[in-house]
Amino acid sequence: MFGTAKSFGVTFAHMFKKQVTEKYPEVRTPTAPRYHGRHILNRHPDGLEKCVGCELCAWACPADAIFVEGGDNTDKTRYSPGERYAVDYQINYARCIFCGLCIEACPTRSLTMSNEYELAADNRRDLIFTKEQLLAPLLEGMEQPPHPMRLGNSEKDYYVKALDNPGTSVGAEKSQAEARQEAAE
Secondary structure (H helix, E strand, O other): OHHHHHHHHHHHHHHOOOOOOOOOOOOOOOOOOOOOOOEEEOEOOOOOEOOOOOOHHHHHOOOOOEEEEEEEOOOOOOOOOOOEEEEEEEEEOOOOOOOOHHHHHOOOOOEEEOOOOOOOOOOHHHHEEOHHHHEOOOOOOOOOOOOOOOOOOOHHHHHHOOOOOOOOOOOOOOOHHHHHHHHHO
16 A cells, blocks of 8 residues: 555656656757767878778677778788778677777777767668778878878888877877876866
């Protein structure tokens, strides 16, 4: 008897509270800064891909949602500063659980997650994103690969200077100058 009265009390208390209605798609509320959304394959400032096709992200994925096929760079066709690059890169968003383990496993900070969350599709095939869909767009001053290295003579030059010039990794990496400026403020 007391349990029934208590449950009716909860019901009546909520009946008179103001209802919260979100007017989603017209009004989109911003996500948290560290929200795990759609993946992005980043580029170096000259346009070369940061992904070296090591497949560590695929090994780290608990849902087996990532497929990477690596290939070798040559002097004529260079897609990344390393010896290898990702010939084929796919993420199956029907399987992805957005845990971020692939981001943690990436040694070159190539793979990051954006705040984009609208990934619904009518067809399962549309949820398999290819390398072309995942690659960050070319910004001003970038050149479409394949092309020779422009930021240094070796792979080491790209990764030693990476934190001072993070390329398209907005929010994923901070330059040392920005970190010092924030510490001073």
